[in-house]
Amino acid sequence: MAVSVADNPVLHIERLGKRFGSLRAVDELSLEVRAGEFVVLLGPNGAGKTTLFQMLTGLFAPDHGTALIAGNDIRRHGTAALAALGVVFQQPTADRDRSVLANLRFHARLHGMPASRRETRIAEALDAVGLTDRARDRLGTLSGGNQRRVEVARALLHEPKLLLMDEASVGLDPASRADLLQRVLDQCRHRGLACLWATHLVDEASEADRVVVMDAGRIIADASPERLQDQARSTTLADAFIALTRDKPAMRMSA
């Protein structure tokens, strides 16, 4: 049964900014993502997508602005915000020397999941990504696509309200990319999970509820894929993206 998009935003970002020296990596960025919504953050390399995710996960502090995850301010209530967040980073972050099961158990315990619930949730998460039969295998023996699926299972384990996918499909073959995308979409459609999926691959945006185009640290468009094409007067989403980012603004440098 499909879940409808809720009114209250799971992610609320207002005028968030981060600068490195004179470079404004994220510039006055405001954005909302609601429960059940699958939002693609589309931008070329260097647009500031990863910097935004680093701030949302508490790895870097914003210079200004606010970000709330499930109503928790990432600065003032960082641990509560992180508890509501599942993340798949651009670079692999799993222990390749340990089994799939050991990796998931490690994560479950870091999130304080009760022992009685832990094994059930691990079984459910592995089932959701179709890797039940590989649970006892060493992670390093799995293909790149399956390792990514383990990271998705891990990100979903503690039942987050918001899933951040930071170019998680990079390096995967087309079939694995499509599979990963579909599994995450299922979680949004059927579980009410909010997802912010960062990518520079336009084809991953076609099924999104909204496409947020980011360039040079700023949001330059935010609409459904169809509306985005209309706005850019393009016949395909790829053309719309190129049209929107063609006159790429120079990286914003502070005076």
Place this chain on the structure above:
Amino acid sequence: MSPSHTLQAFAAISAREFERFVHQRGRLLSSLVRPLLWLAVFAAGFQNVFGVSIVPPYQTYVTYQVYVLPGLAGMILLFQGMQSSLSMVYDREMGMMRLLLTAPLPRWYLLLAKLTAGTLLSTAQVYGFLLVAWLLGVSFPALGWLTILPALVLGGLMLGALGLLLSVYIRQLENFAGTMNFVIFPMFFMSSALYPLWRLQESAAEPVYQLATFNPFTQVVELIRFAAYGQVNEVAVAAVLGWLVIFFATAVWGYDPQRGLMRRVRPAA
């Protein structure tokens, strides 16, 4: 942060550290062989060259092997502390650090859990070494096996905290060789681990004597040495506690994205 959550996280971090240590057979072996080489080869060869007079806590002349035993126990803590630093850098390169730092627990607690897990490992290694040394006929009073435990834990925490602090600065595994040259060796050789410090004064090496006295590792060695004979060296306890607070607080500050040293590094956009 419920008590159950914190305990679970600590157990998970400790289990992973322990598992990694057991699987790294070379590391397991070298943690035992390194101090034993010093004890069985170096100390045996030099015992007639290095005369050791009666200095506290000793109440009689002791053999050179007996004198260096606490220093070698300290050496295990020092290497394990630096190993923790290496482990942090490795985790950062492999991406595991991101996973750890995005867990819903205060950052200081996650670092403390890592530090404590490393200390438990190093304490177990020291006892393994002391057991083999005892089989070789080198030991201290029986009660000392119990009384050194708090000294080993405190010393291990302090040297582990130093390792944590270094991991803020060491950006790549390749840079670890520098840590060996500029941290481990000077700290070890410029301490009371291998010779009593009065020997430096006797040799008119006053600047080296001052540095050796100031060296946090000297305080760890003296803490262990006195504890092995059921005594408390108050100066060493205070110094080790002080260094522990300074190193750990600075490491936590360094890992804090709001204020710390990590913010100097720009991520990929």
